Amino acid sequence: MKKRAQFDKVSLSFETPKGRLNVVEDVSYDINDGDFIAVIGPSGCGKTTMMSMLAGFQKPTTGKVLFDGRPVAGPGPERGVIFQEYGVFPWLTVKQNIAFGLTLNANHVPTAERDAICDHYLGLMGLSDFANSYPKHLSGGMRQRLAIARAYAVKPQFLLMDEPFGALDAQTRSNMQNLLLKVLETEGKTVMLITHSVEEAIYLASRIVVVTARPARIKEIIDVPFAYPRDESIQERPEFAELRSYIRQLVMDEYRAQQAQMRPVSFSE
Amino acid sequence: MNGAGLRRLGLGLIPWIGAILLWYAVRWSGFVNVSLIPAPHQVAAKFFELLTKEGLLIDIFASTRRVFLGVALGILVAVPVGFLLGWYRPARTFADPMINFFRALPPIALIPLVIVYFGVDELAKLVILFYASFFSGVIVMYEGVSQITPLYIRVAQTLGANQTEIFRKVIIPLTVPHILTALRVALGVAWATLVASELIAAQRGLGAMIQNASTYFLLDVIYVGIICIGLIALIMDLILRKITARLLVWQDRAIA
Numbered sequence: 001m002k003k004r005a006q007f008d009k010v011s012l013s014f015e016t017p018k019g020r021l022n023v024v025e026d027v028s029y030d031i032n033d034g035d036f037i038a039v040i041g042p043s044g045c046g047k048t049t050m051m052s053m054l055a056g057f058q059k060p061t062t063g064k065v066l067f068d069g070r071p072v073a074g075p076g077p078e079r080g081v082i083f084q085e086y087g088v089f090p091w092l093t094v095k096q097n098i099a100f101g102l103t104l105n106a107n108h109v110p111t112a113e114r115d116a117i118c119d120h121y122l123g124l125m126g127l128s129d130f131a132n133s134y135p136k137h138l139s140g141g142m143r144q145r146l147a148i149a150r151a152y153a154v155k156p157q158f159l160l161m162d163e164p165f166g167a168l169d170a171q172t173r174s175n176m177q178n179l180l181l182k183v184l185e186t187e188g189k190t191v192m193l194i195t196h197s198v199e200e201a202i203y204l205a206s207r208i209v210v211v212t213a214r215p216a217r218i219k220e221i222i223d224v225p226f227a228y229p230r231d232e233s234i235q236e237r238p239e240f241a242e243l244r245s246y247i248r249q250l251v252m253d254e255y256r257a258q259q260a261q262m263r264p265v266s267f268s269e
Numbered sequence: 270m271n272g273a274g275l276r277r278l279g280l281g282l283i284p285w286i287g288a289i290l291l292w293y294a295v296r297w298s299g300f301v302n303v304s305l306i307p308a309p310h311q312v313a314a315k316f317f318e319l320l321t322k323e324g325l326l327i328d329i330f331a332s333t334r335r336v337f338l339g340v341a342l343g344i345l346v347a348v349p350v351g352f353l354l355g356w357y358r359p360a361r362t363f364a365d366p367m368i369n370f371f372r373a374l375p376p377i378a379l380i381p382l383v384i385v386y387f388g389v390d391e392l393a394k395l396v397i398l399f400y401a402s403f404f405s406g407v408i409v410m411y412e413g414v415s416q417i418t419p420l421y422i423r424v425a426q427t428l429g430a431n432q433t434e435i436f437r438k439v440i441i442p443l444t445v446p447h448i449l450t451a452l453r454v455a456l457g458v459a460w461a462t463l464v465a466s467e468l469i470a471a472q473r474g475l476g477a478m479i480q481n482a483s484t485y486f487l488l489d490v491i492y493v494g495i496i497c498i499g500l501i502a503l504i505m506d507l508i509l510r511k512i513t514a515r516l517l518v519w520q521d522r523a524i525a
């Protein structure tokens with residue numbers, strides 16, 4: 001298996017007015033070609049920070065983050081990112097948002113093909129009726145789907161997804177999960193996904209990285225025993241339920257650890 | 270015009286009618302010497318007289334042209350400068366005190382110096398208006414630009430945008446609203462400074478008209494001048510607001 005991305009003894013701390021804040025601590029793992037890594041951990045523990053080092057927006061304080069064997073120097077189109085805050089461009093219509101990446105020189109998409117690609121993703125994401133609307137008229141879930149469509153449209157080999165389905169209702173969410181599985185099957189991508197849903201992590205990922213309360217350290221890396229292609233039936237399997245309660249327990253422990261860290265502060269004030 | 274449009278127009282007219290009624294009321298209340306307050310209809314009559322016999326339009330044109338040129342030049346320089354200051358934090362720390370110093374200086378205080386360096390003709394007035402527009406515009410620009418969130422730039426980068434594409438496709442659209450606000454603020458300040466700039470030996474212009482009228486105590490002319498300045502400023506602002514609404518349909522506004 002070819003190594004696509006590597007975290008090698010990575011730590012990151014921020015200088016804040018209140019002093020040094022360790023956010024990621026001594027994290028090491030490899031992401032191989034075709035892997036689907038899900039990262040799960042309590043809110044505020046440093047998951048987004050971990051991902052943004054691989055995306056190229058943050059440099060580790062110590063250790064190395066490598067992509068294709070080279071230290072990550074900055075963002076690039078081979079690593080598509082779906083941001084937690086969506087970042088849909090408010091000054092562009094829905095269709096123009098999807099077309100944005102296609103119009104960039106780096107992606108070499110002939111003008112004649114752009115329209116068809118846009119329409120394809122508009123349809124997939126259920127946004128066709130809103131093609132010419134501005135994002136201000138979209139619901140939170142629609143904006144999230146728009147951000148997904150825009151990232152998929154340029155077909156990055158590596159996808160970094162930060163809670164991409166968080167704002168969606170259960171039905172749409174499961175549609176989006178199945179769509180993602182289908183896209184991966186046909187386009188063979190590598191994915192790093194941050195999620196708060198244990199079910200989502202098990203259903204989609206090949207490996208699950210459970211991280212601790214801040215600073216984020218690796219608590220455990222779990223191999224998911226289900227082969228691809230997957231469908232919803234695996235969620236009925238006893239192994240699924242077993243794995244789910246095991247991971248839930250891990251996440252719960254960290255959530256409690258986080259609460260315990262915060263308690264003295266809330267009592268003294 | 271539809272019903273809603275008529276209603277909006279009516280709502281907009283009420284305060285004006287109220288102001289005119291108040292004007293009459295103050296005049297007839299007896300608290301002030303009637304000769305010190307010309308009645309609205311007298312001012313209106315004066316307006317038509319000035320318009321037909323004294324070339325009021327020439328004054329309006331002279332003033333509007335000065336404001337227009339002053340604001341155009343001021344904003345033309347304020348946009349790139351404000352952009353650089355907003356974009357590069359060090360530049361801002363470096364230039365901030367300076368800019369605030371000059372902005373705090375009332376343009377009127379500079380008139381003696383402007384006369385010394387630029388004489389008393391058109392250029393001197395332009396310099397004052399340029400000064401006023403530039404410093405008010407530059408602040409709006411850099412406050413606005415410094416608040417642009419890096420998120421959109423990051424998104425563009427992950428989609429493969431290079432520096433020029435980021436500038437053209439992300440930064441410019443995000444800057445347009447601030448340019449328009451800067452224009453509006455500068456226009457307001459420039460109209461407010463107009464009379465001061467026309468203190469410099471102007472032959473024509475609304476400020477000059479007010480100035481001359483005050484030497485002869487022609488109160489009705491002064492009123493006409495003031496109202497003209499206010500009205501033209503209002504019209505320019507309305508036009509700019511229409512343009513803004515057209516360019517910024519994408520913006521989420523509390524009031525449609």
Ligand SMILES: Nc1ncnc2c1ncn2[C@@H]1O[C@H](COP(=O)(O)OP(=O)(O)OP(=O)(O)O)[C@@H](O)[C@H]1O
Nearest residue numbers: 014016021023042043044045046047048049050084
């Ligand atoms: N630029 C920064 N400067 C200072 N502190 C930061 C910065 N970015 C993040 N942090 C802090 O680092 C911690 C981790 O943030 P991060 O966004 O990575 O959490 P997260 O695991 O993604 O949380 P969530 O699940 O809520 O999205 C937080 O306490 C946050 O306040």
Ligand SMILES: [Mg+2]
Nearest residue numbers: 047048084162
């Ligand atoms: Mg996060």
